[in-house]
Amino acid sequence: MRKFIVAGNWKMNTTVPQGVELAKAVAEKSKELPANVELVVAPPFTHLVCVADALKGSKVALSAQNCADKEKGAYTGEVSVDMLVSAGCSYTILGHSERRQYYGETDAKLVEKVKLALAAGLKVILCVGENLEEREAGRHFAVVTEQIKNVLYQFSAAEMASIVVAYEPVWAIGTGKTASAEQAEEIHACIRNVLEEKFGKAVADDTTILYGGSCKPSNAKELFAQPDIDGGLIGGAALKADDFIAIAESF
Numbered sequence: 001m002r003k004f005i006v007a008g009n010w011k012m013n014t015t016v017p018q019g020v021e022l023a024k025a026v027a028e029k030s031k032e033l034p035a036n037v038e039l040v041v042a043p044p045f046t047h048l049v050c051v052a053d054a055l056k057g058s059k060v061a062l063s064a065q066n067c068a069d070k071e072k073g074a075y076t077g078e079v080s081v082d083m084l085v086s087a088g089c090s091y092t093i094l095g096h097s098e099r100r101q102y103y104g105e106t107d108a109k110l111v112e113k114v115k116l117a118l119a120a121g122l123k124v125i126l127c128v129g130e131n132l133e134e135r136e137a138g139r140h141f142a143v144v145t146e147q148i149k150n151v152l153y154q155f156s157a158a159e160m161a162s163i164v165v166a167y168e169p170v171w172a173i174g175t176g177k178t179a180s181a182e183q184a185e186e187i188h189a190c191i192r193n194v195l196e197e198k199f200g201k202a203v204a205d206d207t208t209i210l211y212g213g214s215c216k217p218s219n220a221k222e223l224f225a226q227p228d229i230d231g232g233l234i235g236g237a238a239l240k241a242d243d244f245i246a247i248a249e250s251f
């Protein structure tokens with residue numbers, strides 16, 4: 001049975017005290033959530049240790065937003081997977097479109113990062129998604145299929161148990177423009193088919209596929225009601241504990 005997950009990507013927002021306050025509010029409010037929904041928060045690197053402490057005793061999991069593509073050593077400014085584990089992370093987001101777009105993250109680099117993350121015992125939330133130009137050219141299925149094949153086809157069926165996919169159409173991120181439930185569902189179904197081709201039906205059925213892009217309390221219910229949408233990767237609305245929890249209550 002696949003898991004339902006609602007993950008909050010805080011991006012480059014909040015100071016450490018603000019982040020701790022937000023994490024405490026999420027932990028407190030998460031107590032009322034049904035047990036089949038897993039909550040994850042992904043604060044900036046600087047916050048991880050303090051937020052891990054704030055989440056202690058709750059069921060909210062801690063995620064990083066990225067990790068280094070090297071194990072350790074002279075890589076100034078980078079943060080390794082072992083550092084993330086020692087800070088209390090059980091997940092890392094990888095391949096977010098903002099990393100692909102602004103920091104030159106390629107599928108080849110992502111393969112290295114996913115390998116390191118899995119070897120360290122982290123679960124990975126791998127982001128894929130087309131931009132507006134690709135969507136308007138009708139290339140969205142092809143783009144997402146290629147991203148999935150380039151990265152996830154390098155891994156085994158057993159490793160897929162530690163990988164969550166997040167479909168985030170770039171044109172819907174932070175724009176207030178959500179993909180319609182139908183637009184999201186058809187890509188999610190496509191992703192599941194692409195996974196099935198390589199790993200078989202059981203693995204494809206068990207893989208959690210999240211939707212991200214202007215997901216909020218008012219549209220989460222319709223999105224999460226789709227058969228292949230197993231939760232959300234939430235940006236802006238994850239910065240308010242009430243909204244984030246309201247989204248998780250939409251199942």
Ligand code: 13P
Nearest residue numbers: 009173174213214235236
């Ligand atoms: P928004 O929810 O702010 O559109 O961001 C989505 C996202 O990029 C989550 O990773």
